[in-house]
Amino acid sequence: MDTSHTLLLHDLPPWMVTGTYGAVLHADGSARVCVGCFSCWVRTPGVCAQPDQWSHMGRSIAACDRLWIVSRCLYGGPGPEVKALLDRSIPYMHPDFAIRGGEMHHKMRLDHHPDLWVLFYGDITQAERETAGRWARALARNLDFPLERVAFYLSAAELEGEL
Numbered sequence: 001m002d003t004s005h006t007l008l009l010h011d012l013p014p015w016m017v018t019g020t021y022g023a024v025l026h027a028d029g030s031a032r033v034c035v036g037c038f039s040c041w042v043r044t045p046g047v048c049a050q051p052d053q054w055s056h057m058g059r060s061i062a063a064c065d066r067l068w069i070v071s072r073c074l075y076g077g078p079g080p081e082v083k084a085l086l087d088r089s090i091p092y093m094h095p096d097f098a099i100r101g102g103e104m105h106h107k108m109r110l111d112h113h114p115d116l117w118v119l120f121y122g123d124i125t126q127a128e129r130e131t132a133g134r135w136a137r138a139l140a141r142n143l144d145f146p147l148e149r150v151a152f153y154l155s156a157a158e159l160e161g162e163l
Contacts, residue, residue, distance in 0.1 A: 007064035007114075008163070011071050011081045012156050017163050022064055027071070027081035030054075031088055040091035046109065048088050058091035058109075066115045067145065070159065073120035073152070076131025092143070105142050116145040119162065121153040 003021050010017065011027040031054045039049035040058070048055040061067060071078035078086065093106035118136040133150050140147035153159055
C-alpha cells in the first residue's frame, strides 16, 4: 500500500515505525492538553492557540488521505498521549453544527474525508474491545471519515509487520 499520504499518529517507541509515511506524529506525552478556549475556532481559525509543536494538528489531518491511529487501548479508548493529540485536532472542524445521519456533529471546514484506520494494542478485555470499536466508529462519524479498519493486537510487538 502506498503510504505517502498517510498520517500516522502513534504512541509506540519510534524505532518500531519502519515504514515511509507522509507524516509521522509520535504522541510522546509532550502535547499540552486542550483547554477548551475555542481560539482555534474563533480567534485563530484552524490553528490551536497553545504554543507547542502540536498547534497545527488540524492542518496535518487536512494534508493526509489516510489517518492511522495506533495506540495502546486503555479502558476502551486510546491512551492519554494519543487522546491529547486528537483533542488538539479540533481546529480541523468548524464550530457550527450540522445534522449528519440523524446525529448532531460539527460542520467540516473542508470537503476532505481521509480513510481512518485505528489499531489498538495491549491486554484488552472483550468489553474494552467493544468499547474501543464504538469509540472508533464514533470518531469516524464525528470527523466524517470512512472507517476502513479497527484492529486489536496483544502487544505493540505484534504491530511490527504492520508499520
